[in-house]
Amino acid sequence: MRRPIEAPRLAVSVICSSLIALAAAPGACLAAGQAQLPAANAARLALDRQVQGRAIMMKMAQLLAGAPHFRVNLHMAYDAVQQSGQKVEFHESRTVLVSRPDRLRIDGTRSDGEQALTVFTGKDVVLVDHASMVYATAPQPGTLDDTIVYFVRDLGMRLPLAFMLLGRLPAELQERVRSVEYVELSSIDGAASHHIAARGDTVDMQLWVADGAQALPQRVVLTYKTAPGQPQFRSEFSAWDLAPEISAAMFEKPTPDGLQKVAFAAQLPRVAPAAAASAAKQGAR
Amino acid sequence: MRLAPWSLRMTLVAGVCLAGLAHEASAQLRGGGGGGAGFSRIGAASAGGFSSGGTFAQGRQRGAGGAQASQGQRQASVNQSARQTAISANQARRQQSVNQNQSSRQSAALQAQDRRATTATNIHNNRADALSDARDNYHGGCYNCGRSNWDSDAAGAFVAGAVVGSAVVTAATPSTSTVVVAAPAVSAPPCNVASIAVNGVAHYYCGATWYATAYANSGVVYVPTAPPPGY
Numbered sequence: 367m368r369r370p371i372e373a374p375r376l377a378v379s380v381i382c383s384s385l386i387a388l389a390a391a392p393g394a395c396l397a398a399g400q401a402q403l404p405a406a407n408a409a410r411l412a413l414d415r416q417v418q419g420r421a422i423m424m425k426m427a428q429l430l431a432g433a434p435h436f437r438v439n440l441h442m443a444y445d446a447v448q449q450s451g452q453k454v455e456f457h458e459s460r461t462v463l464v465s466r467p468d469r470l471r472i473d474g475t476r477s478d479g480e481q482a483l484t485v486f487t488g489k490d491v492v493l494v495d496h497a498s499m500v501y502a503t504a505p506q507p508g509t510l511d512d513t514i515v516y517f518v519r520d521l522g523m524r525l526p527l528a529f530m531l532l533g534r535l536p537a538e539l540q541e542r543v544r545s546v547e548y549v550e551l552s553s554i555d556g557a558a559s560h561h562i563a564a565r566g567d568t569v570d571m572q573l574w575v576a577d578g579a580q581a582l583p584q585r586v587v588l589t590y591k592t593a594p595g596q597p598q599f600r601s602e603f604s605a606w607d608l609a610p611e612i613s614a615a616m617f618e619k620p621t622p623d624g625l626q627k628v629a630f631a632a633q634l635p636r637v638a639p640a641a642a643a644s645a646a647k648q649g650a651r
Numbered sequence: 652m653r654l655a656p657w658s659l660r661m662t663l664v665a666g667v668c669l670a671g672l673a674h675e676a677s678a679q680l681r682g683g684g685g686g687g688a689g690f691s692r693i694g695a696a697s698a699g700g701f702s703s704g705g706t707f708a709q710g711r712q713r714g715a716g717g718a719q720a721s722q723g724q725r726q727a728s729v730n731q732s733a734r735q736t737a738i739s740a741n742q743a744r745r746q747q748s749v750n751q752n753q754s755s756r757q758s759a760a761l762q763a764q765d766r767r768a769t770t771a772t773n774i775h776n777n778r779a780d781a782l783s784d785a786r787d788n789y790h791g792g793c794y795n796c797g798r799s800n801w802d803s804d805a806a807g808a809f810v811a812g813a814v815v816g817s818a819v820v821t822a823a824t825p826s827t828s829t830v831v832v833a834a835p836a837v838s839a840p841p842c843n844v845a846s847i848a849v850n851g852v853a854h855y856y857c858g859a860t861w862y863a864t865a866y867a868n869s870g871v872v873y874v875p876t877a878p879p880p881g882y
Contacts, residue, residue: 446693527699635877
């Protein structure tokens, strides 16, 4: 017959044996513990940085998308990779005035001094190129979001950072950003800004967002990682105004005196060389 | 001093060539695609979009199935949308007509009920129409932008001087997908002739081809086009 004291004795024995075993191999136990703890901490920190980065990016997106009007100055630079592989940087300044639901005005000046004006009047899309002394117009298809996509994709016109002007910017980022990570709190022109690194399928984006309630973008860098030479587009944002003075005149259809009217190239019916030649012969008869 | 006739002819030919080169150089400088000293301003990063077609700067060749094919797909999508809207509108009109005929055949006591039914039918049809339009034109609340690369440099780019070897749907094609191979646009008038204004747009007749002045993302280009009406 076993005595009742047997079980506690057995337990004490097991514990003592374990302690002896631990004492005999302390290095193995500690090494395993040390390896697991930092790994877990690192994973948790990485997750925190991802959550923090995405939250700041989305806060910025919701602020911009929800603003009925805003004005901002953009100082842009981008790499143009030449056929030789050489990268050449060009600059451009733009003042962007947005008035939702359907108005936009962009005054731009290139680094060579050439100026252009783009206006979405609510009824028409108008582009005036003062340097080439021409202007082009097309009917506006709808809201600002519709027209921005139409202008960039269907008319094939340049509108850098067009996605940031969309009312559906939050959805656009959710759809196209594959991962986000918080980099650090840094300073842009003396203002505390959150540096965020996001990755898309073909473009990586770095974003600096102002700290505080007004989470407005201060700087953006886009890296075209699948393009030859991996060129970058960089832009700094300044003079943000979420309540600019708006007048109807700002979005009136410009009357470019002395400028030649041209069509948007994407709208012209194009012909094959052979078809062009035969059509021309028929026309000449 | 008298110049020999052959010398005079050579001088004239050289003069014409130099004038042509100067005109070309001037056009290159004025064109939006040309940067300083012949460097191109256009490339993947110049678009500033959040997607990329992964292309070199202006002057590149574009393979078949590239941006122009995408343009064709967009055109087809627009055409499909237009057809779908027309079908829905016709259905709505037929339904309304049927309801009205039925209403006229019934007694006065039932007319009020018919009117309510017609109104309900119209509302239903209008909703169906609107839904059809929305499905055709909006993907996630955005005009035809279900694709996530609508702002790619290759999405709608029209590149002057590029060798376009892909299929193109003509912009004037109303509903059928007539496919032609487009002649390349050029960045300067290919010959020195006076322009002819057609609907306010300058056209040039060079050799056997008509060119229309147009605006692309690289600046002013001259696009081979069909002869204007009457020419």
